[in-house]
Amino acid sequence: xxxxxxxxxxxxxxxxxxxxxxxxxxxxxxxxxxxxxxxxxxxxxxxxxxxxxxxxxxxxxxxxxxxxxxxxxxxxxxxxxxxxxxxxxxxxxxxxxxxxxxxxxxxxxxxxxxxxxxxxxxxxxxxxxxxxxxxxxxxxxxxxxxxxxx
Numbered sequence: 001x002x003x004x005x006x007x008x009x010x011x012x013x014x015x016x017x018x019x020x021x022x023x024x025x026x027x028x029x030x031x032x033x034x035x036x037x038x039x040x041x042x043x044x045x046x047x048x049x050x051x052x053x054x055x056x057x058x059x060x061x062x063x064x065x066x067x068x069x070x071x072x073x074x075x076x077x078x079x080x081x082x083x084x085x086x087x088x089x090x091x092x093x094x095x096x097x098x099x100x101x102x103x104x105x106x107x108x109x110x111x112x113x114x115x116x117x118x119x120x121x122x123x124x125x126x127x128x129x130x131x132x133x134x135x136x137x138x139x140x141x142x143x144x145x146x147x148x149x150x
Contacts, residue, residue: 037072100148107141
């Protein structure tokens, strides 16, 4: 048995059991694949945007990228909801990885808000600025999430 910050975990050959606040494999895999899918679809969307001539209207692959990104965001929201009840509360109580955990959680919330705003709330003239903010937050959140995982 190993005791850390008031929590006890058994040592075993399974690496997840040796970490007191490890996610079950299916939760970790859901989060990882949702994050990869969100980041890939967002970066691909930016690539398509940069290749578009000034003044050209969206078309072709754009609606499919929006669908992919939106579906990935639903998977990420589901995964976040699954871990919010236990993993986040337990990690906070243990005072483990609080900077990366809180930062990732705040960024995820901001991404959800800016994504919703881009899709439904803000006028078209705000889309470029808010889109860049959303993209920057997404890249930073992916990096922080990867750092938190380690």
